[in-house]
Amino acid sequence: MIELNGVRKAYKVGDELLMVLHGIDLRIEEGEFVSIMGPSGSGKSTLMHIIGCLDTPSAGEYRLRGTSVGGLSARDLAVLRNRTIGFVFQNFHLLPRITAVRNVELPLLYAGVSRAQRRSRALELLARVGMADRAQHLPTALSGGQKQRVAIARALANDPALILADEPTGALDQRTGLEIIELLRELHSAGRTIVVITHDPTVAAAADRTIYIVDGHIQREEVRRG
Amino acid sequence: MNAWEMVSMALISLRTNKLRSFLTMLGILIGVASIIAIVAIGNGGKAAVLGAIASGSAQNTIQIVPRELVAPGLPQPGQVLAIDESDLAIAASFSGVQQVNYTLYGTAVVGSGNRSDNASIEAGPANLNELTRLQITRGHMFSQADVIGHRDVAVLSQSLANKLFGSGNPIGGLVTVSGVPLQVIGVAVSQQASLFSLFMGSDALYMPATTCQDLFPNWSISEMDVQAAPGTNLQNLAQRIVTALNIHAGDATAFADSSGLASSVGALLSKVTTILTLVIGAIAGIALLVGGVGVMNIMLVSVTERTQEIGIRISLGATRTAILFQFLVESATITAIGGLAGVVIGSLIGLGIRMATGIPASVPWPIAVLSFLFSAVIGVVCGLYPANKAARLNPIEALRYE
Structure with missing residues (x-):
C-alpha cells in the first residue's frame, strides 16, 4: 500500500537548507492500522504530507499502491488525493459556510459525481457516522465530536483505500476522542487502511503498529497486533 | 462539475458575504447603467434632431427665407427683410x-x-x-x-x-x-x-x-x-430660384434655401450629439474600469481570506484548474449580475428621461447585450490574477493558514 524508500525532505529557510526527514524507509500494508508518533518538530507532519500527496520528497521514492508518486503531475496528484486518500484533520477543516451534507459532497464534486448521486451518497455516509439528523446543519452549529464525524464521512466520500488522520482527537475531550478512535477502528475492521499521526499514546495504542519518529528518523516501531 | 453547478457554487459563496458582494457589484452596475443611459439619451437626441429635420421639410417643397431671418443681426441698408408679391411671382415662373x-x-x-x-x-x-x-x-x-x-x-x-x-x-x-x-x-x-x-x-x-x-x-x-412637381431635383431648383430672387433684389445674399439649412444644421447637431455621446460614454467607461479594479481588489482580499478553504479543497482533490475556475466564475458572476442590473437600471433611466422630456431615448438591444457580455468579460479579466493566485497556493501552507 505505502512504500517509502530513503525519503528525505529539506526546506529552504532563508539561505539555509533545513533537513526535516533524513531518509525514511517505511512499508504499510493494505488493511493495516498504523499510528505514527513523535514529539512536535520530529517531522511526522511532513511525513503525513508526503504520504497524503500534499507534498513531494526532496529525495528518495514514495510508492502509493505501486505507483511512484514523485513522477506524477499536479493533476494526477489531485486525482490521487481525491480517490485514494481520505484526510481527517485535527481542526476538522470543514468549510464553515456550507452545510454538513455539502461538506461531505465536496470530494464527490471534484470526482465529477452527479448532483443527485452526490446527495444520496453524502446522506448515506452521514448516517454511517451517526450524523444523519445533522445533515443540514452548518459546522458552526455542531460540537467538536460531531464535526469530526462529518469530517470522517467526508474522508470516506470516494471510498478511499487509505484514511490519513492527523491528530484526529487533538481538539476533542477525552470521551469524544475515544468515540472517534472507536469509529476509526470500525473502519479498519471493514478493511480500510488507516494511518494516524499523533503524539497521544492512548490514540497510538489503538493502532496495530506504532512507528516512532524522532528528529526526522524512524527511531523504533512497536507491533501490538497483526 | 458543469457550468451551472459552478455558478450556483459561486452564488452560495457570494451570498455569504452579501454586503461586500453588493458593493462590488455596485461599481459595475453604475458603470454599465451610465453607459446604457448615455447611449439611450444620445440616440434619443439624435433621433429627435433627425425627426425635426424630416418634419421641417414637406415632400417636394422648397422653403425659401430672407437671409436676415437665417442669421439675425443688424440689417444692412437696403437688405431684403421680407418676401413680397414680385418674389412669389418669380418663383412661380420656374418650370417644375x-x-x-x-x-x-x-x-x-x-x-x-x-x-x-x-x-x-x-x-x-x-x-x-x-x-x-x-x-x-x-x-x-x-x-x-x-x-x-x-x-x-x-x-x-x-x-x-x-x-x-x-x-x-x-x-x-x-x-x-x-x-x-x-x-x-x-x-x-x-x-x-x-x-x-x-x-x-x-x-x-x-x-x-x-x-x-x-x-x-x-x-x-x-x-x-x-x-x-414630383421627381424634380429640389436642390437644383432651389438654387436657381434663390439666384433669380437675389438678382431681383440686387443683393447676392438676400435669400436662402432654408430646407438646405435645416438639414446642414441637423447634420451638425447630430455630429455634436455623437461626439458628446462618445465623450460621456468614455467617462462612463472609466467608471466601469474603476469598477473592474474594485472587483479585482475584492477578489484578492477574498482569496487571502479563504486561503484555508482553498487548502481544504486541494486536500479533498480539487485540481488547480478547479480552484482557478471557482474564483473566475465567482468574479464573473459578480460582474455579470452587476452588468445585468446596470442594463436594467440604465434602461429605466432612459425611459424616465423619455417620459419626462419626450426625447425618444431608447437602448438598441445589441448595445444592451454587449454591455452585459462586456461586464462578464471584465469579471473574467479582473478575476484572472486573483484566481491564479488562489490556484497556485501551496496546499500545506494554505491548510495551516489561520
Whole structure:
C-alpha cells in the first residue's frame, strides 16, 4: 500500500537548507492500522504530507499502491488525493459556510459525481457516522465530536483505500476522542487502511503498529497486533 | 462539475458575504447603467434632431427665407427683410414649380372669454399642416377656400386649446386675435420632434395666410413654400430660384434655401450629439474600469481570506484548474449580475428621461447585450490574477493558514 524508500525532505529557510526527514524507509500494508508518533518538530507532519500527496520528497521514492508518486503531475496528484486518500484533520477543516451534507459532497464534486448521486451518497455516509439528523446543519452549529464525524464521512466520500488522520482527537475531550478512535477502528475492521499521526499514546495504542519518529528518523516501531 | 453547478457554487459563496458582494457589484452596475443611459439619451437626441429635420421639410417643397431671418443681426441698408408679391411671382415662373405659397410667423395674444394666452401664430396655405407636420386631432384643417376667402377661422394647438377652453370642446368656439373673432375649426398636435418644441413652446394658433395679412397688415411674409412637381431635383431648383430672387433684389445674399439649412444644421447637431455621446460614454467607461479594479481588489482580499478553504479543497482533490475556475466564475458572476442590473437600471433611466422630456431615448438591444457580455468579460479579466493566485497556493501552507 505505502512504500517509502530513503525519503528525505529539506526546506529552504532563508539561505539555509533545513533537513526535516533524513531518509525514511517505511512499508504499510493494505488493511493495516498504523499510528505514527513523535514529539512536535520530529517531522511526522511532513511525513503525513508526503504520504497524503500534499507534498513531494526532496529525495528518495514514495510508492502509493505501486505507483511512484514523485513522477506524477499536479493533476494526477489531485486525482490521487481525491480517490485514494481520505484526510481527517485535527481542526476538522470543514468549510464553515456550507452545510454538513455539502461538506461531505465536496470530494464527490471534484470526482465529477452527479448532483443527485452526490446527495444520496453524502446522506448515506452521514448516517454511517451517526450524523444523519445533522445533515443540514452548518459546522458552526455542531460540537467538536460531531464535526469530526462529518469530517470522517467526508474522508470516506470516494471510498478511499487509505484514511490519513492527523491528530484526529487533538481538539476533542477525552470521551469524544475515544468515540472517534472507536469509529476509526470500525473502519479498519471493514478493511480500510488507516494511518494516524499523533503524539497521544492512548490514540497510538489503538493502532496495530506504532512507528516512532524522532528528529526526522524512524527511531523504533512497536507491533501490538497483526 | 458543469457550468451551472459552478455558478450556483459561486452564488452560495457570494451570498455569504452579501454586503461586500453588493458593493462590488455596485461599481459595475453604475458603470454599465451610465453607459446604457448615455447611449439611450444620445440616440434619443439624435433621433429627435433627425425627426425635426424630416418634419421641417414637406415632400417636394422648397422653403425659401430672407437671409436676415437665417442669421439675425443688424440689417444692412437696403437688405431684403421680407418676401413680397414680385418674389412669389418669380418663383412661380420656374418650370417644375406647381404652386407657390407663403407663411407668416409671429406672436399675438389669443383670447377666449376671460382667458387669454400669448401664442405663436403660424399662418400659411391649406397644406400648412403638411409643411409643419401637424396632426389634426379634432375638427379639420382650414381649406384652400378658407385661404382664398380670407375666412376668419383658426386651428389651435392642443396646449393652447386646453388653456383657453379647459376640458370643454373648442370646436365651433370663438377666439379673438387682435380684436377680431376667429372660429375654431380644429385642434392639432405638432409632430415636430420634441427637441424643437422644447425650445419653441407649444402654444400655437394656425390660420390662413390671407386672414393673417388682414389682421396684421404690417407683418412680412417670412417664408416662401415652393411646391415642386414630383421627381424634380429640389436642390437644383432651389438654387436657381434663390439666384433669380437675389438678382431681383440686387443683393447676392438676400435669400436662402432654408430646407438646405435645416438639414446642414441637423447634420451638425447630430455630429455634436455623437461626439458628446462618445465623450460621456468614455467617462462612463472609466467608471466601469474603476469598477473592474474594485472587483479585482475584492477578489484578492477574498482569496487571502479563504486561503484555508482553498487548502481544504486541494486536500479533498480539487485540481488547480478547479480552484482557478471557482474564483473566475465567482468574479464573473459578480460582474455579470452587476452588468445585468446596470442594463436594467440604465434602461429605466432612459425611459424616465423619455417620459419626462419626450426625447425618444431608447437602448438598441445589441448595445444592451454587449454591455452585459462586456461586464462578464471584465469579471473574467479582473478575476484572472486573483484566481491564479488562489490556484497556485501551496496546499500545506494554505491548510495551516489561520
